[in-house]
Amino acid sequence: MSDMNQVVDRIIARHPGEKNLIPALQEIQGELGYLPELALEAVAQRLKIPLSRVYGVATFYAQFRLTKPGEHLVQVCRGTACHVRGSQVIQEALAREFGGDGRVSLEEVRCVGCCSLAPVVVVDGRPFGRLDPQKAVSVVRGAL
Amino acid sequence: MKLRSLEDLERVRQEGKTLLWPAEGKILVGMASCGLASGAAAVYQAFCEAVESQGLKFRVGETGCLGFCAREPIAELRFPDETRIFYGEMDRDKALELASSFSHGDLRPDLALGRIGGDPAWEIPELEQITFYRGQRRRVLADCGLINPLDIREYIAQGGYFAAWQALHMPPEAVLEEIKRAGLRGRGGAGFPTGKKWELARSAPGPKKYVICNGDEGDPGAYMDRSVLEGNPHSVIEGMIIGAYAVGADEGYIYVRAEYPLAVKHLRIAVAQAEELGLLGSDILGTTFSFRIHIFEGAGAFVCGEETALIASIEGRRGQPRPRPPYPVGSGLFGKPTVINNVETWANVPLISRHGAEWFRTLGTSRSPGTKIFSLTGKVRNTGLVEVPIGTPLGQLISEVGGGPPQGKALKAVQIGGPSGGCLPAELLDLAIDYETLTQAGSMMGSGGMVVLDEDTCMVELARFFLEFTQAESCGQCPPCRIGTKRMLEILTRITAGRGRPGDLELLEELAHGVQETSLCGLGRTAPNPVLTTLRYFRAEYEAHLAGHCPAGVCRALFSYAIAEEKCAGCGLCLRVCPSGAIWGEPGKPHRIVKALCIRCGACVSVCPKGAIAKL
Ligand SMILES: Cc1cc2nc3c(=O)[nH]c(=O)nc-3n(C[C@H](O)[C@H](O)[C@H](O)COP(=O)(O)O)c2cc1C
Ligand code: SF4
Ligand code: FES
Numbered sequence: 001m002s003d004m005n006q007v008v009d010r011i012i013a014r015h016p017g018e019k020n021l022i023p024a025l026q027e028i029q030g031e032l033g034y035l036p037e038l039a040l041e042a043v044a045q046r047l048k049i050p051l052s053r054v055y056g057v058a059t060f061y062a063q064f065r066l067t068k069p070g071e072h073l074v075q076v077c078r079g080t081a082c083h084v085r086g087s088q089v090i091q092e093a094l095a096r097e098f099g100g101d102g103r104v105s106l107e108e109v110r111c112v113g114c115c116s117l118a119p120v121v122v123v124d125g126r127p128f129g130r131l132d133p134q135k136a137v138s139v140v141r142g143a144l
Numbered sequence: 145m146k147l148r149s150l151e152d153l154e155r156v157r158q159e160g161k162t163l164l165w166p167a168e169g170k171i172l173v174g175m176a177s178c179g180l181a182s183g184a185a186a187v188y189q190a191f192c193e194a195v196e197s198q199g200l201k202f203r204v205g206e207t208g209c210l211g212f213c214a215r216e217p218i219a220e221l222r223f224p225d226e227t228r229i230f231y232g233e234m235d236r237d238k239a240l241e242l243a244s245s246f247s248h249g250d251l252r253p254d255l256a257l258g259r260i261g262g263d264p265a266w267e268i269p270e271l272e273q274i275t276f277y278r279g280q281r282r283r284v285l286a287d288c289g290l291i292n293p294l295d296i297r298e299y300i301a302q303g304g305y306f307a308a309w310q311a312l313h314m315p316p317e318a319v320l321e322e323i324k325r326a327g328l329r330g331r332g333g334a335g336f337p338t339g340k341k342w343e344l345a346r347s348a349p350g351p352k353k354y355v356i357c358n359g360d361e362g363d364p365g366a367y368m369d370r371s372v373l374e375g376n377p378h379s380v381i382e383g384m385i386i387g388a389y390a391v392g393a394d395e396g397y398i399y400v401r402a403e404y405p406l407a408v409k410h411l412r413i414a415v416a417q418a419e420e421l422g423l424l425g426s427d428i429l430g431t432t433f434s435f436r437i438h439i440f441e442g443a444g445a446f447v448c449g450e451e452t453a454l455i456a457s458i459e460g461r462r463g464q465p466r467p468r469p470p471y472p473v474g475s476g477l478f479g480k481p482t483v484i485n486n487v488e489t490w491a492n493v494p495l496i497s498r499h500g501a502e503w504f505r506t507l508g509t510s511r512s513p514g515t516k517i518f519s520l521t522g523k524v525r526n527t528g529l530v531e532v533p534i535g536t537p538l539g540q541l542i543s544e545v546g547g548g549p550p551q552g553k554a555l556k557a558v559q560i561g562g563p564s565g566g567c568l569p570a571e572l573l574d575l576a577i578d579y580e581t582l583t584q585a586g587s588m589m590g591s592g593g594m595v596v597l598d599e600d601t602c603m604v605e606l607a608r609f610f611l612e613f614t615q616a617e618s619c620g621q622c623p624p625c626r627i628g629t630k631r632m633l634e635i636l637t638r639i640t641a642g643r644g645r646p647g648d649l650e651l652l653e654e655l656a657h658g659v660q661e662t663s664l665c666g667l668g669r670t671a672p673n674p675v676l677t678t679l680r681y682f683r684a685e686y687e688a689h690l691a692g693h694c695p696a697g698v699c700r701a702l703f704s705y706a707i708a709e710e711k712c713a714g715c716g717l718c719l720r721v722c723p724s725g726a727i728w729g730e731p732g733k734p735h736r737i738v739k740a741l742c743i744r745c746g747a748c749v750s751v752c753p754k755g756a757i758a759k760l
Pocket of ligand 1: 329330331334336446450452486490
């Protein structure tokens with residue numbers, strides 16, 4: 001708790017002012033893994049702006065997470081190139097396999113820029129290309 | 145150490161040359177995101193180990209993307225006389241094998257993809273003669289995959305920052321004039337003349353101005369900008385220095401989307417190196433001109449590619465577009481005159497300053513000179529980044545450079561310009577790729593995404609896919625876009641689910657025109673394009689859906705799988721992979737799919753050794 005306040009203090013000191021709200025939130029999420037409600041309140045307080053402004057920004061951008069993610073982040077690309085090469089079936093296979101596994105957070109992203117290797121899944125920040133459902137499942141299993 | 149004179153720059157160029165073409169030769173691995181996603185890190189590691197353990201003389205280094213992503217990971221053997229040999233589809237074993245062959249002086253023509261320079265007797269094709277490269281004219285991408293993007297000296301070795309030096313020693317008006325004469329148009333989609341934009345910002349009142357590089361690259365299925373930012377970040381920085389000088393700006397931002405961590409990393413390193421050499425900061429290259437660049441990481445919002453939303457985002461707000469005018473050139477970032485250009489637009493600037501407007505105009509059309517980079521993806525053999533003169537026929541790009549769809553499938557359409565663009569049918573492949581022609585055909589140039597579609601793609605489902613995207617990405621402030629795209633998505637969803645109603649197509653068209661005409665920003669105004677173009681060119685496919693049939697066999701409610709009894713060997717492979725227990729049968733006897741349980745995932749089709757499972 002006080003830990004979190006320290007994180008917020010330190011980051012706001014480095015990114016003072018309302019105009020730095022987005023980089024500040026990005027760094028807070030980088031350290032805490034997500035943006036807990038209390039952190040948003042602390043940010044609003046430090047920057048002396050209404051909580052609704054902070055919340056408005058945090059919920060507008062897809063990158064910000066308001067709930068705690070699992071230990072491993074698995075992002076299935078649902079961009080166009082991956083879509084026409086079967087990313088939906090991959091997404092379904094991963095959901096079947098790891099949907100109930102608390103260690104894994106399954107998210108979808110809209111293109112990570114590796115479209116030539118579609119379909120693509122990013123596991124803990126590492127992109128893997130040219131997958132099919134079986135390969136995708138084994139890539140994720142390998143990361144656990 | 146700050147560079148102050150042309151001699152200083154020349155000295156670094158010489159230094160860079162010895163890094164680019166070291167006397168002992170060099171092994172390079174393409175380590176852009178696409179390379180890494182296909183396993184380049186293990187290849188790099190293997191070469192390092194081999195060089196170490198076998199005591200080879202070569203240096204091992206990294207470079208950016210060569211564009212031929214279908215063959216990634218790609219490695220290169222480079223000689224001091226500027227000969228280069230490329231090897232595709234690398235893996236760890238192949239790297240170890242190559243390294244030991246190299247140590248015996250064997251160049252392994254059997255594994256080589258192509259060469260630049262060298263000896264025809266080697267029996268390795270010239271890279272430029274490979275169909276993928278033959279139709280291309282690589283200008284912006286020329287140094288991508290050649291230089292190490294993490295070392296500014298290699299960029300300078302290729303003539304980098306000499307254009308900036310030249311520009312800073314000319315009157316700003318003359319720099320601007322050259323860009324105008326070149327006829328450079330914005331590569332971010334709309335094709336606005338860059339020189340004119342700069343002139344408007346230059347003549348706007350006030351001492352404080354900004355330049356911004358739009359690296360949001362929101363089109364999901366396009367990655368030209370990522371490759372340039374990762375593989376040649378200095379070309380963008382140099383372009384911005386020249387642009388800032390021409391318009392009188394002293395501060396710039398590069399806005400990169402959050403999904404591109406490697407691009408952000410390379411940019412940060414590039415900016416730091418440029419600062420160290422006095423190419424950014426105060427009194428650049430010994431002049432009185434000062435300019436700083438900040439990197440801003442986007443946070444995941446497609447609409448932030450729109451210029452006024454992007455500005456709002458840098459200012460720390462929700463990325464909501466605002467009405468224009470006022471245009472950013474008059475009132476942009478923090479209310480100051482601001483030039484926003486796309487990554488590729490900026491990367492063209494140093495080339496024009498260096499080689500002149502006439503050179504620039506030698507490629508492309510008279511209205512749209514120069515080249516354009518496209519990311520060729522989807523159902524095409526040679527996926528990758530291609531740079532061609534504007535005006536190149538679409539068919540040449542897809543069938544020759546791209547090699548057409550794989551597995552002998554028929555080309556059906558090509559989707560250009562992402563969620564704002566449209567789908568053009570195979571019959572229109574004679575069209576020249578330029579801003580006006582594509583717009584007339586109902587699509588748009590967009591930023592360069594080109595997704596090739598074959599007979600297995602359902603155009604109705606694709607239209608639904610795009611609408612789902614734009615609907616989710618709408619910032620929500622104006623009702624036609626917020627509600628209109630939602631209603632359109634609902635209609636498309638029910639059509640693809642087999643619940644379409646008579647009159648749905650007319651209703652879709654009416655809504656589409658309404659959203660187009662009354663939305664505030666480009667997102668809403670172009671969101672209907674994928675629907676309108678598919679309705680225009682593939683109406684029969686929509687009608688088939690209304691009649692209960694998906695011709696491409698994609699929409700799950702409108703087809704089913706069945707096992708052909710006479711072909712089935714009863715091996716049971718399908719039964720084992722079926723995730724929903726929909727397949728029944730005894731060993732050695734024909735199996736059967738229970739329609740009600742089948743989720744149409746297609747897993748059984750891909751494992752059946754007899755090809756006995758087909759769509760009905
Ligand atoms: C919804 C929407 C998304 C856009 N996305 C991008 C983008 O990702 N990259 C880009 O350069 N321009 C994008 N644009 C165009 C920009 O608003 C702007 O016109 C462009 O950056 C200007 O640069 P240019 O003249 O060099 O093309 C987008 C526009 C709209 C309406
Ligand atoms: S058209 Fe859509 S994205 Fe653009 S301002 Fe309106 S609601 Fe927002
Ligand atoms: S569409 Fe999946 S990486 Fe671009």
